[in-house]
Amino acid sequence: xxxxxxxxxxxxxSTAPAGAEDFTSRVNASRAAIKGFASTLGGELKGALKRGGxxxxxxxxxxxxxxxxxxxxxxxxxLIGRTSLKPRxxxxxxxxxxxxxxxxxxxxxxxxxxxxxxxxxxxxxxNGKQLFRxxxxxxxxxxxxxxxxxxxxxPKIAEALDKLYPQDQARGYKAGDIRGAFTITQPM
Numbered sequence: 412x413x414x415x416x417x418x419x420x421x422x423x424x425s426t427a428p429a430g431a432e433d434f435t436s437r438v439n440a441s442r443a444a445i446k447g448f449a450s451t452l453g454g455e456l457k458g459a460l461k462r463g464g465x466x467x468x469x470x471x472x473x474x475x476x477x478x479x480x481x482x483x484x485x486x487x488x489x490l491i492g493r494t495s496l497k498p499r500x501x502x503x504x505x506x507x508x509x510x511x512x513x514x515x516x517x518x519x520x521x522x523x524x525x526x527x528x529x530x531x532x533x534x535x536x537x538n539g540k541q542l543f544r545x546x547x548x549x550x551x552x553x554x555x556x557x558x559x560x561x562x563x564x565x566p567k568i569a570e571a572l573d574k575l576y577p578q579d580q581a582r583g584y585k586a587g588d589i590r591g592a593f594t595i596t597q598p599m
Contacts, residue, residue, distance in 0.1 A: 434543075437597060438532055440487075441545035445593045448483040448491055452476060456555070465558040465568050472559075473575050477502070489598075493549070495591030499572070499581035508535060509594055512546045516589050526550040526589050534599065543597040553586040560584045 455475055459467040476493070484491045494505040496513045505513055512531045520526050529548035534541055551560060559568055562583050572579055584590060 434534075437543050438545065441532065441543075441595045441597070442530075442547070444483060444487050444489065444491060444595060445545075445547050448479065448593065451483070452479050455479070460555055465555065465565070466571055468555065469559060469568070469571050469575065472499070487597075490594075490596040492594055493591055494546075494594050495581060497580035497583075498591070499576050499579050501578055503591075505594075508537075508544060509546065509592070513589070513592060516546075516548050516592065520589055526587065529589075541599040543595075543599055545595040545597070546592040548592050549590045551584045551586055551588045551590040556590065557584065557586065560590060 452471075452475075455471045456468050459471045480492045492503065494503050494509045494513070496505065496510070496517070498504050515531060516526065516529050519529060526548045527550055530546065532543065532545040535544050536542075551557065558564070559572065560581050560583075562585070564572070564582065572582075581590070
């Protein structure tokens with residue numbers, strides 16, 4: 412697995428039009444942006460859970476999460492969000508590149524790699540423009556994730572989810588599963 416990660420890094424470095432130093436700074440800046448986004452979202456979720464349990468947390472995800480992503484995107488001048496192979500909100504469905512990376516994450520997990528450390532980045536050409544793309548896996552934690560994303564969801568929570576997300580696919584996870592990923596698109 413280390414050989415695959417090293418090969419991926421070598422491919423990514425060789426495809427970057429800027430120097431490796433610029434590439435490294437983009438990776439580090441992406442990590443920092445994801446950390447900020449995850450911290451803001453996590454803080455709001457924890458606060459809601461303390462105030463009103465999972466039903467209050469559902470409202471944070473439904474109402475606040477997109478706004479948090481938008482604020483962090485504007486702050487950095489990038490597109491920052493979340494995606495999943497099993498999205499709850501269809502607005503978070505993966506594009507082709509994200510789907511490929513999420514499938515790669517699943518294969519890496521199946522090979523024994525820890526999802527907490529999984530990330531992928533590369534320079535891609537899209538619509539004739541070069542973009543730096545970055546993704547960081549989101550592992551499913553036992554608490555609080557499984558209350559809304561697990562296999563044994565309280566009927567009141569399931570009813571609230573059904574109302575807000577009629578096409579919800581984000582259930583049936585176990586602790587340690589890859590729930591999805593944070594995703595960043597930076598212009599070059």
